[in-house]
Amino acid sequence: MxxxxxxxxxxGFWGDLIDAPFKQVTSGDIDYLVMDYLAEVTMSILQKxxxxxxxxxxxxxxxxxxxxxxxxxxxxxIKVITNGGGVNPxxxxxxxxxxxxxxxxxxxxxxxxxGDNIKDEIDEIISSxxxxxxxxxxxxxxxxxxxxxxxxxxxxxxxxxxxxxxxxDIIITGRTTDTGLTLAPMIxxxxxxxxxxxxxxxxxxxxHILECGGQASGGNFLGDWxxxxxxxxxxxxxxxxxxxxEVIITKHEILGGKVSFETVAEQLVYExxxxxxxxxxxxVADFSSIKLEDLGKNKVKVFDVKGFPETExxxxxxxxxxxxxxxxxxxxxxxxxxxxxxAADKILRKRLEDLELIFDEIRTEYVGYNSCHGPLAxxxxxxxxxxxxxxxxxxxxxxxxxxxxxxxIAPLILTGPPSVTGFAGGRPRPSEVVAYWPALIPKKLVKxxxxxxxx
Amino acid sequence: MKKIKLLDIAHGxxxxxxxxxxxGIIAYDDNGYEIIKKYLTVENVSRHFEGICFGxxxxxxxxxxxxxNFLLNNTLGGGGTVSLKHDAQxxxxxxxxxxxxxxxx
Numbered sequence: 001m002x003x004x005x006x007x008x009x010x011x012g013f014w015g016d017l018i019d020a021p022f023k024q025v026t027s028g029d030i031d032y033l034v035m036d037y038l039a040e041v042t043m044s045i046l047q048k049x050x051x052x053x054x055x056x057x058x059x060x061x062x063x064x065x066x067x068x069x070x071x072x073x074x075x076x077x078i079k080v081i082t083n084g085g086g087v088n089p090x091x092x093x094x095x096x097x098x099x100x101x102x103x104x105x106x107x108x109x110x111x112x113x114x115g116d117n118i119k120d121e122i123d124e125i126i127s128s129x130x131x132x133x134x135x136x137x138x139x140x141x142x143x144x145x146x147x148x149x150x151x152x153x154x155x156x157x158x159x160x161x162x163x164x165x166x167x168x169d170i171i172i173t174g175r176t177t178d179t180g181l182t183l184a185p186m187i188x189x190x191x192x193x194x195x196x197x198x199x200x201x202x203x204x205x206x207x208h209i210l211e212c213g214g215q216a217s218g219g220n221f222l223g224d225w226x227x228x229x230x231x232x233x234x235x236x237x238x239x240x241x242x243x244x245x246e247v248i249i250t251k252h253e254i255l256g257g258k259v260s261f262e263t264v265a266e267q268l269v270y271e272x273x274x275x276x277x278x279x280x281x282x283x284v285a286d287f288s289s290i291k292l293e294d295l296g297k298n299k300v301k302v303f304d305v306k307g308f309p310e311t312e313x314x315x316x317x318x319x320x321x322x323x324x325x326x327x328x329x330x331x332x333x334x335x336x337x338x339x340x341x342x343a344a345d346k347i348l349r350k351r352l353e354d355l356e357l358i359f360d361e362i363r364t365e366y367v368g369y370n371s372c373h374g375p376l377a378x379x380x381x382x383x384x385x386x387x388x389x390x391x392x393x394x395x396x397x398x399x400x401x402x403x404x405x406x407x408x409i410a411p412l413i414l415t416g417p418p419s420v421t422g423f424a425g426g427r428p429r430p431s432e433v434v435a436y437w438p439a440l441i442p443k444k445l446v447k448x449x450x451x452x453x454x455x
Numbered sequence: 456m457k458k459i460k461l462l463d464i465a466h467g468x469x470x471x472x473x474x475x476x477x478x479g480i481i482a483y484d485d486n487g488y489e490i491i492k493k494y495l496t497v498e499n500v501s502r503h504f505e506g507i508c509f510g511x512x513x514x515x516x517x518x519x520x521x522x523x524n525f526l527l528n529n530t531l532g533g534g535g536t537v538s539l540k541h542d543a544q545x546x547x548x549x550x551x552x553x554x555x556x557x558x559x560x
Contacts, residue, residue, distance in 0.1 A: 040535065040536070041535065041536045136473055136474070215468075220468070220546075222466045222467055222468060222549055222550065222553075223466035223481075223483075261520075262466060262481070262483075265481045265520045265521075265522060266466065266467065266468040266479070266481065267468070268479075268517075268520060268522070269467065269468055269477075269479020269480075269481065269517070269520075269522050269524050270468045270469075270470050270477070270479065271470040271471065271472055271477055272477060272479070272524055273472060273477065273513075273515075273524075273526055274513075274515055275515050275516075275517050275524055276515070287517060288515070288516065288517045288518070288519065289519065290517070290519060290520060291519050291520075292519070292520055304519075319536075322537060325539060327539075361532075361539055363532070363539040363540065365540070365541050367541060371541035371542065372541065372542050372547040372550075372551070373507075373547065373550075373551045373554070374506055374507050375505070375506035375507065376503070376504075376506075376507065376551050376554055391541055393539035394539070395537070395539055433536065433537055434536050435533075435534075435536060435537050436473070436534060436535065436536055436537075438473065
């Protein structure tokens, strides 16, 4: 057994820094590169791409990235784990195999984890008695069934562990939890059992710290943010894991950013609910048990994590079509910038009303004044504010209403309050609104499938 | 009585959980944690977010890292993908809570 392994975060979401994974494999020693590409909305985007082209449906950055890093990873024996397979892990694997052939690489094992995509089995699942009730509202999914865009189960670490046991160098999954990507190599390397809940929770906490990339190593840091050096060349976080469950969060020394008690603590509280019940398919981690010790030099020890048995359910993430929205922006300048912007909003709303358009919601915010903190924004001198952006957004099930709204923005320049600019890029077009539907499914109704492809 | 700016004793991070926002607030030291534990009550935080949070505020403690976590239900205008809000994911709400001034006895 290894006495420690180094797991590096390479991506916090699809659209993150393209060079981050390359820097992780070239700027120092690591054993694993883990990349989270999937946010809730990503699956529906990928499903739409797959509907248009059955070969797509995965994070398209992956083949180009593998072309750059695959030779390095093989030379340095770095294994790559990603959920960027999206709704088509096999398509993603084929694209990577193609790249490997171009590079003349032999003896490569690529594993895919399948079985999370339940979109085509919804009817059978419903007829077995599971109506995928919304976790927040309790409603059944049946009324939204016809408009369903995607439905994916969150698998945990163990399918990836199986792939590692079968010798995979690269593992491409569909909807795997972000935390499972990091936990899996620890289970595999240290031989942790599926009922060692404190250890599984320690790996899960490490996964939570890594899953948003640079957010744990100085990015989006609300503490002493100006103390973070060289964000331009930020090093993403690395979890140095030990068999006893202790983890040291760090980064490559030669890259920028900062790993401190404060930067790690901020990531620990990010997007959590009840800290005592951080539920994953593998365990229930108690985030209130986590202890941190700042060891200096960009090293923070994470230890004493407690955990409990997993639940009998997987979480399911569904998305469905829910109408259209559009956003328009106009910029008003001094003098009386805010007063003008408010007047423009009033005029526009009257025009929309006279046109008898149908909207579920119209929302106006003033960027530069209150679009972030609403009523908490401090009072300003309305006569003298330099400029303000009127940001108006609408949502409706009626496409024509949203489309017509887009045609009513530009005319305000010649037919509304003065000293206005900022209408470049044409009319706002209606975009499809994708609503998100979280649910639970009994674990016995779905089964992860691991396939290993050899080159 | 003295007035303390929350921004001077704590930092934090916020994000989305469906239509709820999560706001995590972390004190810089133990003394600061005693203050936020005492004064950042569900009642005070609900009042602070009037006009932003339209649901129940839930409060959780993480004493080992000197942090409190708040869930602000019914806050994000329908949630990340549906919301028309500029800050649809509540990314700036931790800073919004740090605007609070606390009168400490």
